[in-house]
Amino acid sequence: MTGSLAFRLPKAELHLHIEGTFEPDLIFELAERNGIALPYASVEALRAAYEFTDLGSFLKLYYAAMNVLRTEADFTELANEYLAVAHSQGLVHAEIFFDPQAHTSRGVPFRTVIDGLWSAVQNSASHYGVTTKLIMCFLRDAGPRAALATLEEALPFGDRIVAVGLDSAEVGYPPDAFADVFARARAAGWRAVAHAGEEGPPAYVWAALDRLGVSRIDHGVRSLEDPLLVDRLRAERIPLTVCPLSNVKLRVVDSLAAHPLKRMLDAGLLVTVNSDDPAYFGGYVGENFAAVADALDLSDADLVRLARNSFEASFLSAGERAAYLARVDAAAAAVPER
Ligand code: ADE
Numbered sequence: 001m002t003g004s005l006a007f008r009l010p011k012a013e014l015h016l017h018i019e020g021t022f023e024p025d026l027i028f029e030l031a032e033r034n035g036i037a038l039p040y041a042s043v044e045a046l047r048a049a050y051e052f053t054d055l056g057s058f059l060k061l062y063y064a065a066m067n068v069l070r071t072e073a074d075f076t077e078l079a080n081e082y083l084a085v086a087h088s089q090g091l092v093h094a095e096i097f098f099d100p101q102a103h104t105s106r107g108v109p110f111r112t113v114i115d116g117l118w119s120a121v122q123n124s125a126s127h128y129g130v131t132t133k134l135i136m137c138f139l140r141d142a143g144p145r146a147a148l149a150t151l152e153e154a155l156p157f158g159d160r161i162v163a164v165g166l167d168s169a170e171v172g173y174p175p176d177a178f179a180d181v182f183a184r185a186r187a188a189g190w191r192a193v194a195h196a197g198e199e200g201p202p203a204y205v206w207a208a209l210d211r212l213g214v215s216r217i218d219h220g221v222r223s224l225e226d227p228l229l230v231d232r233l234r235a236e237r238i239p240l241t242v243c244p245l246s247n248v249k250l251r252v253v254d255s256l257a258a259h260p261l262k263r264m265l266d267a268g269l270l271v272t273v274n275s276d277d278p279a280y281f282g283g284y285v286g287e288n289f290a291a292v293a294d295a296l297d298l299s300d301a302d303l304v305r306l307a308r309n310s311f312e313a314s315f316l317s318a319g320e321r322a323a324y325l326a327r328v329d330a331a332a333a334a335v336p337e338r
């Protein structure tokens, strides 16, 4: 029963890089449409390269594939494909990351990116039954000056963006350097999130909370190494957007069976399950739910809690959140006890 519940439960996804939903078929299609040669002979050859040793080895391929995203329509199509697939696995709300610097740095205007994504986001409720918000991430390895310039470029589009985030290579790039940029973003009315504690130490999670003023931590799995940090995260109900299949693919954990998700739940942390970069890591949000249910022997009650957490941790209004939570409870009640 748990397997089907993993897909049927209404879910929000809070940790999803839209560029990480770029499936090999679409990469090839857009490369051809835009007249760009790929260094891979076929879709199969590209897929065969998806063997990662760490975050860095993944990011190299992730940024290289993006090179074929050029037009507004490309970004719209990318987002639409994600929404269709994820909705088929129970997704009803998505807070979607995008990496503008990965596009502006190669000559694609910020407006092309935001207009393309906005077109998909605006239609997502009517086309796919999925409500959406956009989160603009800064690339931490590009430094705070580039982040500030990106923030300035984004401010005129303020009403299309709910929050800023921080992603890309983590170790060696602690959050502290971005304190001013995040303060400006929050002063402009945006919320803040940051990747921390994926490969980096618990100190990066503390810094994201204390220096950046984030309301969620993305990944945060290494927080368990610091009992004081666990106490703080639990006491303040700070959500951790965990990505199980990603953690296995990027070797943050040895196997799904060794994943700390269940321990995090048992420690009373507000954890959610997300797909991160599903085209690269072997599964969308429902597949992540199903995989952890199986590997960690989660109960139906655990899955319902994870689905509820996904809305509790979202940036939805209180009214929207309550309506989604009622949908989760109705779906859970329709399932016989195991
Ligand atoms: N960008 C896309 N996926 C990422 C991840 N898992 N960690 C950091 N930056 C990312």
Ligand code: ZN
Pocket: 015, 016, 017, 167, 195, 218, 276
């Ligand atoms: Zn991520």
